Amino acid sequence: MAKAVILPRQGNTVESCILLSWRKKKGDKIKKGDILCEVETDKAVFEIEAEEEGTLLELFFEEGDDIPVLTHIAAIGEEGEDYENLRPAQTDIPEQPQESPVNLPAPETGHKESEEKIPVTEKTSNNRRGVSPRARQLAKKHGISLSGIQGSGPMGRVIERDVLNVMQIRQPLTPAAREAVLVTDAPLPAEGSGLGGRITRQDVLSSSQAEPEKDIVREEPLKGVRKIISERMLASLQNSAQLTLHRSADASALLALRAGFKKSALNHPFASVNINDLVMFAVIKILPNHPVINSLLNDYTVKYYKNIHLGFAVDTKRGLIVPTVKNAQNFDLLSLSKEIKRLTEACRNNRIHKEDLSPATFTVTNLGSFGIESFTPVLNLPQNAILGLNAIHLKPVQTEAGVEFTPHIGLSLTINHQVIDGAAGTGFLQELAEAIKNINILVAI
Amino acid sequence: MPKSILIDPADVRKAGILKLRDIPLNQYKPDFSREVKKYGIEGLRRILMDMLIIREFEYALNKIKTEGVYQGVKYNHKGPAHLSLGQEAAAVGQALTLDRNDLIFGSHRSHGEILAKSFSAIVKTSESDLIEIMKTYLDGAIFKVVEKDGSHSDIKDLAYDFILYGMLAEIFAKVTGFHRGLGGSMHAFFAPFGSMPNNAIVGGSADIALGAALYKLVNKKDGIVISNIGDGASACGPTWEALAFASMDQYKTLWGKGFGAPPVIFNYFNNFYGMGGQTVGETMGFNTLARIGAGVNSDQLHAERVDGYNPLAVADAVERKRKILQEGRGPVLLDTITYRYSGHSPSDASSYRTKEELELWEKNDAVNEYARYLIKHDVLSQEELLAFKETARNKIAGNFAKAVDMAVSPREALHSEYIAGVMFSNQKIEKFENREPEVLLPLEENSRLKSLAKKERYAYDRSGKLYSKNKMFLLRDALFEAIIHRAYIDPTLVIYGEENRDWGGAFAVYRGLTEALPYHRLFNAPIAEGAIVGTAVGYALSGGRALVELMYNDFLGRAGDEVFNQMAKWQSMSAGVLRMPLVLRISVGNKYGAQHSQDWSAMLAHIPGLKVMFPATPYDAKGMMNLALSGTDPVVFLESQKIYDVGEMFHTEGVPEGYYEIEEGQPVIRTTGKDITIVTIGAALYAALDAAEVLREQYDLEAEIIDARFINPLNYDLIVDSLKKTGKIVLVSDAVERGSFLNTMAAQITQLAFDELDGPPVVVGSRNWITPAAELENMFFPQKEWIIDAIHERLLPLPGHRVSTNQSIEELKYRNKKGV
Numbered sequence A: 001m002a003k004a005v006i007l008p009r010q011g012n013t014v015e016s017c018i019l020l021s022w023r024k025k026k027g028d029k030i031k032k033g034d035i036l037c038e039v040e041t042d043k044a045v046f047e048i049e050a051e052e053e054g055t056l057l058e059l060f061f062e063e064g065d066d067i068p069v070l071t072h073i074a075a076i077g078e079e080g081e082d083y084e085n086l087r088p089a090q091t092d093i094p095e096q097p098q099e100s101p102v103n104l105p106a107p108e109t110g111h112k113e114s115e116e117k118i119p120v121t122e123k124t125s126n127n128r129r130g131v132s133p134r135a136r137q138l139a140k141k142h143g144i145s146l147s148g149i150q151g152s153g154p155m156g157r158v159i160e161r162d163v164l165n166v167m168q169i170r171q172p173l174t175p176a177a178r179e180a181v182l183v184t185d186a187p188l189p190a191e192g193s194g195l196g197g198r199i200t201r202q203d204v205l206s207s208s209q210a211e212p213e214k215d216i217v218r219e220e221p222l223k224g225v226r227k228i229i230s231e232r233m234l235a236s237l238q239n240s241a242q243l244t245l246h247r248s249a250d251a252s253a254l255l256a257l258r259a260g261f262k263k264s265a266l267n268h269p270f271a272s273v274n275i276n277d278l279v280m281f282a283v284i285k286i287l288p289n290h291p292v293i294n295s296l297l298n299d300y301t302v303k304y305y306k307n308i309h310l311g312f313a314v315d316t317k318r319g320l321i322v323p324t325v326k327n328a329q330n331f332d333l334l335s336l337s338k339e340i341k342r343l344t345e346a347c348r349n350n351r352i353h354k355e356d357l358s359p360a361t362f363t364v365t366n367l368g369s370f371g372i373e374s375f376t377p378v379l380n381l382p383q384n385a386i387l388g389l390n391a392i393h394l395k396p397v398q399t400e401a402g403v404e405f406t407p408h409i410g411l412s413l414t415i416n417h418q419v420i421d422g423a424a425g426t427g428f429l430q431e432l433a434e435a436i437k438n439i440n441i442l443v444a445i
Numbered sequence B: 001m002p003k004s005i006l007i008d009p010a011d012v013r014k015a016g017i018l019k020l021r022d023i024p025l026n027q028y029k030p031d032f033s034r035e036v037k038k039y040g041i042e043g044l045r046r047i048l049m050d051m052l053i054i055r056e057f058e059y060a061l062n063k064i065k066t067e068g069v070y071q072g073v074k075y076n077h078k079g080p081a082h083l084s085l086g087q088e089a090a091a092v093g094q095a096l097t098l099d100r101n102d103l104i105f106g107s108h109r110s111h112g113e114i115l116a117k118s119f120s121a122i123v124k125t126s127e128s129d130l131i132e133i134m135k136t137y138l139d140g141a142i143f144k145v146v147e148k149d150g151s152h153s154d155i156k157d158l159a160y161d162f163i164l165y166g167m168l169a170e171i172f173a174k175v176t177g178f179h180r181g182l183g184g185s186m187h188a189f190f191a192p193f194g195s196m197p198n199n200a201i202v203g204g205s206a207d208i209a210l211g212a213a214l215y216k217l218v219n220k221k222d223g224i225v226i227s228n229i230g231d232g233a234s235a236c237g238p239t240w241e242a243l244a245f246a247s248m249d250q251y252k253t254l255w256g257k258g259f260g261a262p263p264v265i266f267n268y269f270n271n272f273y274g275m276g277g278q279t280v281g282e283t284m285g286f287n288t289l290a291r292i293g294a295g296v297n298s299d300q301l302h303a304e305r306v307d308g309y310n311p312l313a314v315a316d317a318v319e320r321k322r323k324i325l326q327e328g329r330g331p332v333l334l335d336t337i338t339y340r341y342s343g344h345s346p347s348d349a350s351s352y353r354t355k356e357e358l359e360l361w362e363k364n365d366a367v368n369e370y371a372r373y374l375i376k377h378d379v380l381s382q383e384e385l386l387a388f389k390e391t392a393r394n395k396i397a398g399n400f401a402k403a404v405d406m407a408v409s410p411r412e413a414l415h416s417e418y419i420a421g422v423m424f425s426n427q428k429i430e431k432f433e434n435r436e437p438e439v440l441l442p443l444e445e446n447s448r449l450k451s452l453a454k455k456e457r458y459a460y461d462r463s464g465k466l467y468s469k470n471k472m473f474l475l476r477d478a479l480f481e482a483i484i485h486r487a488y489i490d491p492t493l494v495i496y497g498e499e500n501r502d503w504g505g506a507f508a509v510y511r512g513l514t515e516a517l518p519y520h521r522l523f524n525a526p527i528a529e530g531a532i533v534g535t536a537v538g539y540a541l542s543g544g545r546a547l548v549e550l551m552y553n554d555f556l557g558r559a560g561d562e563v564f565n566q567m568a569k570w571q572s573m574s575a576g577v578l579r580m581p582l583v584l585r586i587s588v589g590n591k592y593g594a595q596h597s598q599d600w601s602a603m604l605a606h607i608p609g610l611k612v613m614f615p616a617t618p619y620d621a622k623g624m625m626n627l628a629l630s631g632t633d634p635v636v637f638l639e640s641q642k643i644y645d646v647g648e649m650f651h652t653e654g655v656p657e658g659y660y661e662i663e664e665g666q667p668v669i670r671t672t673g674k675d676i677t678i679v680t681i682g683a684a685l686y687a688a689l690d691a692a693e694v695l696r697e698q699y700d701l702e703a704e705i706i707d708a709r710f711i712n713p714l715n716y717d718l719i720v721d722s723l724k725k726t727g728k729i730v731l732v733s734d735a736v737e738r739g740s741f742l743n744t745m746a747a748q749i750t751q752l753a754f755d756e757l758d759g760p761p762v763v764v765g766s767r768n769w770i771t772p773a774a775e776l777e778n779m780f781f782p783q784k785e786w787i788i789d790a791i792h793e794r795l796l797p798l799p800g801h802r803v804s805t806n807q808s809i810e811e812l813k814y815r816n817k818k819g820v
Helices: A112-116 A133-142 A160-171 A177-186 A202-209 A222-238 A254-262 A277-289 A333-348 A422-438 A439-445 B034-068 B088-096 B111-125 B125-146 B155-171 B205-217 B230-234 B238-244 B289-295 B312-324 B355-363 B366-375 B383-406 B416-423 B447-452 B475-487 B529-541 B553-568 B601-604 B618-630 B683-698 B717-726 B742-754 B776-777 B784-794 B807-820
Strands: A003-006 A016-022 A034-040 A045-049 A052-061 A065-067 A072-077 A242-250 A295-298 A299-305 A308-314 A314-316 A318-319 A362-366 A386-398 A404-416 B103-106 B197-198 B225-230 B264-270 B306-309 B332-337 B493-499 B522-524 B546-550 B582-588 B611-613 B637-640 B669-670 B676-681 B703-707 B710-712 B727-738 B764-765
Touching: A016 A133, A034 A072, A034 B683, A045 B703, A072 A254, A072 B475, A133 A422, A177 A202, A177 B205, A242 B111, A254 A277, A254 A404, A254 A422, A254 A439, A254 B230, A277 A308, A277 A362, A277 A422, A277 A439, A314 A333, A333 B475, A386 A422, A404 A422, B034 B088, B034 B111, B034 B155, B034 B312, B034 B366, B088 B312, B088 B366, B088 B611, B103 B111, B103 B205, B111 B155, B111 B383, B111 B807, B125 B383, B155 B230, B155 B383, B155 B676, B197 B205, B205 B225, B205 B264, B205 B529, B205 B553, B225 B230, B225 B601, B230 B264, B230 B289, B238 B264, B238 B529, B238 B601, B264 B522, B289 B306, B289 B332, B306 B312, B355 B522, B366 B383, B366 B764, B447 B475, B475 B618, B493 B529, B529 B546, B529 B553, B529 B582, B546 B553, B546 B784, B553 B582, B553 B601, B582 B618, B582 B764, B601 B611, B601 B637, B601 B727, B601 B742, B611 B618, B618 B637, B669 B683, B676 B683, B676 B717, B683 B703, B683 B727, B717 B727, B717 B742, B727 B742, B742 B764
Parallel strands: A308 A362, A362 A386, B103 B197, B103 B225, B225 B264, B264 B332, B306 B332, B493 B522, B493 B546, B546 B582, B582 B637, B611 B637, B676 B703, B676 B727, B727 B764
Antiparallel strands: A003 A072, A016 A034, A016 A065, A034 A045, A052 A072, A242 A404, A295 A299, A314 A318, A386 A404, B611 B710, B669 B703
């Protein structure tokens, strides 16, 4: 009997995966453990292995499809076997009962398939969704971009109620802005500069200048990791009160220690420990003193954690991925450094394992190697804080001998002001600066 | 089914032999002195002159059609020319003794009949009347052109030119034609001179002419009516229906003294060919057409064969038959033999007949023979004959040149405003005559009206409970009130159909009418749907109001030509000269399977020239019947058998006892709502109401239900306004979905309000099957579940809704693919 290949759930938060590529095609002979395809979640790319032996009878999805987890994606079995019963339904709504007020007449019985179907959900592989003329008119009148709207009509059609829903949550337009919208036909900013967030005529005009239609070279829809980052970042800024504090820490000891490591023999285990590792180590050491920095906010409840699960941002070709060093407080400098390198490599090679993408309690992101002197990291919700590391630069410091130029590393801490006040954030930064200044002591302890 | 007439088995089972009487063939004996005495020498010479003019007229058209030039004037005539070359004597002979009050109806080959009848009328009409007729007809449009010439010796000469020019201009589609060019060659006529509509449908004039005779009979008007059809029409069903309808016993047995029978002559201009089909020896079996009268009634329709190649024989026959008709002993059938020299039309190569045959008839040519007859009796010289021919040629040439000249005879620009004025007459006429209507008892003594006075005219009691049907004033009662109202106002109103008297109509609408109206105003027609509608067409265009009935919509096919080509078209083909105050009630059935349960409103909607109404409530039934019966246009009035017994559920004050009309073409809102519009036609209103209740209770949606009421004309404003509010529209009726009028509405709505649409207009109709047995009908006719499921699948997915029927797009595609 033919067996289904099921798209596994890649971690608890994953609802669907993008099918990146099929490695096997219909009709191929499959051995157990063969890589069938690659799929991508918001965080990583996974390979799906065959768990059965046989012939690949059918591929139920195409590359680029967004597939709900636990869906049948392919069928493996003996050649010629029937696999239609394995074909996934187009909806996850349970099948309706067959009972109907009358026995259906003969011409319909040979056509059961469409009867069982509740065609309310759109076909997942179909990216072309309709917009009703009415919804289009309404959106235009109120200056609403249709591209982000999920349609609730038949076949995923965007209908009036979908636009009305957006209107309820969006900032209103001033009358002048509305007129301007009708003329410019430009997409609008989510947030306006007018009274109470109202979108003004100026907002509309600058928006229309920002994206003059005629200059578009090509259009690329956001998808995969990019789309997820897009949603997460927007959600983060929309759903929390972010405040970023900047300060710097004396990096003399940091540089000296790193230099010392570097000079040691090539095969010495400390040779590869870098500035980033050292600062991360410092973070681990002081975080237990600031439990609110290592907390999460869920539904107006702050959750504090005993352990530190330290996330760090890795830049990859497909976008930002944030692996997690679990129970980071248990690591010494060397093992921490090794773990960071392992995870970074895995991310860059698309080989990150789902366990390494589990939720973190605090995140560090480093733009210092790119020369950035200060920035405003965006919170990785529901975390309440994220630390940005900046470049090391010389800073004039008043000493007894006069003004001396001392190397300093910039620290940008974004906190969720809903939970953490400026003072608490400052406290953390201050202790961290001290720890960095005295990093050799911290390492020695 | 009159109780007064007994069917006695002893009689009908008796042995015996049915004897037929002899049928006279060409019995006219020329007697010159008698003929001179009767017609005068001038009269006899005029017969020749008229024949020569007709011959030249047809000759000119033949030249134009085949060579594109006549008498040096070039013209390209695009339309038809079915010529009667060779048939002149029959036409002129027939018209000779007819009055202006006598009417002739003809065929596609009636140019000669129109001219002959008009010439005859000109001779018999005073000059002042002629001037009055010519000056007022189409506001003098024809007269102004003809009069300019100034060459006329007298008014009658002018009138000849008036007829010739008006006729040619009509054939050439000119605004100065008899009917502004909207009728053309095959449909031209001139009513003021008793030349009535000529029909391009073979045999089409038989039942229409009978209807005109019925009008004369019922309203006691002078004159007779002649239906001129060809021998080819002798096979047509409606022709036989007309013979049956015309010879019903009841005129003599039941209608009472003083009526007699419809004064109609079914005259077959028998030229021995129906197109190319030879009726003797090939396509028919009667051998002698006059024989068929013997099969129709015991008078054998007084049928005889007349020599149509002798005008005086024809004139004699018409005169003798007129006497029979005046004595109330009609109808009459004449087999007037004649021969056409030209083909059926210029495209006809006459491949079906021999040259020898043609030459034989040409040797016997009626015009030459008659000329020789006059010369023989010294009332005409050879020189005069040549002069006659010259006169005829000059008359035709002069009028032809004017008729083709675009400066003198322009064409009408057929813009919407103009055409709307001729497609419908749109008048309000309380009654077509001022005399007292003939009734059997005062209105207030009518037993049904008395019983209706006690009924509840609003369906619900004070607590909101429905009254029982026995207590309620029902839709069928509402129709009755409107009909009896008009019957007591308009003396010309006649009501007939199958089972209309005694039985009270198959659906009890007419119960109480038998006691109110005499036979000649309410009678049972034979089961002859074609003739029922066809006679009503003739009755209405003659100036009376008719209310007739098809018992089931499914029988519309039997009256197809009469509804689609006659009832619908004569107002516009006459450019508004004729009116058509004809209301055709058609009941839409159910429960009786595939041939008794169809809503064919789409076919009616498709035919230009009909007003189509379909009420769904008692209030509307009365107000719309009042509207239909006070107008001057042909109305098809659809009634669903599902709802003859509904009470008035919408107008809380109930159905008014007094007179009122519903505004034409205006839909009505039944329930207001903001979320979705449901438009219904007919009985589907009630399924929509049920669906609206489910939408309200289960899905918190307010449906706005609009009852279209009218199919044509139809004002879309209310529907578009509702759509502006809701954005979503479902259309429901009992007609099968494919080709349903709802699809026309959906397309129109999409045009009118595209930007308002939040989804495609969704049509919910009956399935594209045969109507199944009553027990299975809920799988055929739209149910409330279908409406809700269709909304869910195609317009607005309803949270948590579980469909019980399949209204999906996939299913729609599947059904279309399978053709069901």
